[in-house]
Amino acid sequence: MQVQIDVEIAGLKLRNPTILASGILGMTAECLMEIARAGAGALTTKSIGLEPREGYRNPTVIQVECGVLNAVGLPNPGIQRFTEEIRRLRYLEVPLIVSVYGFSSEEYAKVAKIAAEAGADAIELNLSCPHVKGSGAEIGKDPRMVGLVVERVKKAVDCPVFAKLTPNVADIREIAEAAASAGADAITAINTVRAMAIDIETCRPILANKIGGLSGGAIKPIALRCVYEIYEAVDIPVIGCGGVRTWRDAVEFMLAGASAVQIGSAIAYEGLSIFKRIVNGIEDYLVRKKFRNVREIIGLAHKE
Ligand SMILES: Cc1cc2nc3c(=O)[nH]c(=O)nc-3n(C[C@H](O)[C@H](O)[C@H](O)COP(=O)(O)O)c2cc1C
16 A cells, blocks of 8 residues: 655645754755755754854763753854855755754844745744753743744745744743744744753763753653644644654654654664654554555544
């Protein structure tokens, strides 16, 4: 039996529901092209700001129980330089989502406009980096600010705008509702969870920034709960992100309400073949459960 696994998010057509998450190998055109060849349905770039940023000193990424802890500090070449990479991706076979961050709503809008004019198929607003002061971290916790950023960016660009939310809030539904009312075309949930690790020999925090963000398998149940709650709160598509390692994880996210899933940390352990493995697993699942189209399973866990 043939099954359909293409999905559509705010007009973007994805050949399958897997997307490269922001910050993982998304800095150069070559890398992004290779990930498209490896089978991803869409690609998200590293978050890009108005000015170049060096990021924090090492250690910035460490492995912890069931996950990865990072505080890289949004290193990026700045949007002017990055437009060269976006232009080189003109003939990419899958949609290119450019992730942007800013320190004010004006800055988000400026960066998004430049990215969209260079050829981004969609903009993802990083409203959620948990360890860079003043960037999306604080903005992403305030529904009013989230609304303002979305509104400004929507006015500045013609392509779809996705709001990527932080789980580090009391009620993520409130933030999702603010983004949706301001015109966001989809919600990405979630970014990393604030966390830390301490070296018991030196008696000091391990990350140079002390606090960082936890990703990987450890956060999957948190991300899943966020997707489930957001799906009930808003009428726009939700993109699941956080701890997806296998096709089972992807199916779980889709049943919770995700139209697609982003894959980040797991690439470090599994390599780029993870995209095809997950897509093949979803196809086998659909056949076994007698679904004809992957869209049939989106949000199924909400049915009474
Ligand atoms: C090293 C590293 C860098 C990241 N950089 C970004 C970034 O620039 N922008 C962003 O929105 N998310 C960033 N993230 C968060 C991921 O996109 C994703 O939301 C998070 O890691 C959860 O997914 P995962 O468990 O599949 O990794 C980064 C994550 C890691 C591990």
